[in-house]
Amino acid sequence: MDHTRWLDDEEQRTWRAFLAAHRLVFDKVERRLQAGAGMPQAYYEILVRLSEAPGRTLRMSVLAESALASRSRVSHAVARMEEAGWIVRRSCPTDRRGQLAVLTDTGMGVLEAAAPDHVESVREAVFDGLTPAQQAALQEASEAIVTHLSDGAEWPVTGDSGPDGPGCPQAS
Amino acid sequence: MDHTRWLDDEEQRTWRAFLAAHRLVFDKVERRLQAGAGMPQAYYEILVRLSEAPGRTLRMSVLAESALASRSRVSHAVARMEEAGWIVRRSCPTDRRGQLAVLTDTGMGVLEAAAPDHVESVREAVFDGLTPAQQAALQEASEAIVTHLSDGAEWPVTGDSGPDGPGCPQAS
DNA sequence: GCAAAGTAGTTGAACGCTCAGCTGATGAGT
């Protein structure tokens, strides 16, 4: 027997449009970022989160959660960006398991240099194709999905530091 | 001077929600597919396109375009799936540069076995979190983005074979 | 105190994707 809740035609159409939009938007944005700044989206997002954090500092695990990335990914990425001089790692004074990632001035400079073209590509890919009403609808639907998938757990879309702070107070 | 068309707060919020929604949805779907069927989304999509094509056959370039993938990606992917016995390659009789990818019965079986859980994961990730109105809005916004990014070029979201057929008539 | 369970982060292998460069076929211009 077949319990599968198959998609009807309308759902199928929605899913394929969503899929196509995703691929087209992120391909474009990723390519532009790679060409212009030589870094993948994931790295950019890590830099953004760090730049917004107090003291430009975040614990690895907080960074991972806030950038929606696995710990492993962040580990590898930060290692690479540390080689490049964009980030330095310091150990956390209150929990010796912890590591703090700190955005350097160099890293901040790289981010600021990359931002204008990145933002432009996002605007071209998403906002230039939408009416204000469609934009509002997209926001609402996206937030509904995020809320649903983050389960009961709150999920700070605007990057604040969560209910219990950055996990390790910025030591500077 | 600074010509950058920065995002205002509302646009920023929309973009971050869109970004988060996509990461969460595709992470979930990809993981489920990988765990259940041992294949990435990109492979699944290739199999779907082939299964819908007349004679379960498509030229490599048509396959790439229809799956929104680069030719290189399709080349690598088909090579791997050919090793697995899911696809066979045959040369195109009318254009000796061309290659036809044909879905085998084994491949069709793998696809059919993978489909139920994949569809279920899509439903859980997307539709279970949306009201019907939100779903309709998401479809409209996604299609607007797709239309915008595909430029003037038509883009068959529903996988038909395009204005001039599969490019190489299915020879069977 | 001390063992057991849980948490933070790292590491290396496997793998898919991208990019650039390549072969070989086709089509247009002369």
Add this chain to the structure above:
DNA sequence: ACTCATCAGCTGAGCGTTCAACTACTTTGC
């Protein structure tokens, strides 16, 4: 016919991601 540009597809190197260990530290329960 002959050249040159274009197109279809393949290939290998490089890179980022994932997954499954693994180390080190912390917390819980006794």
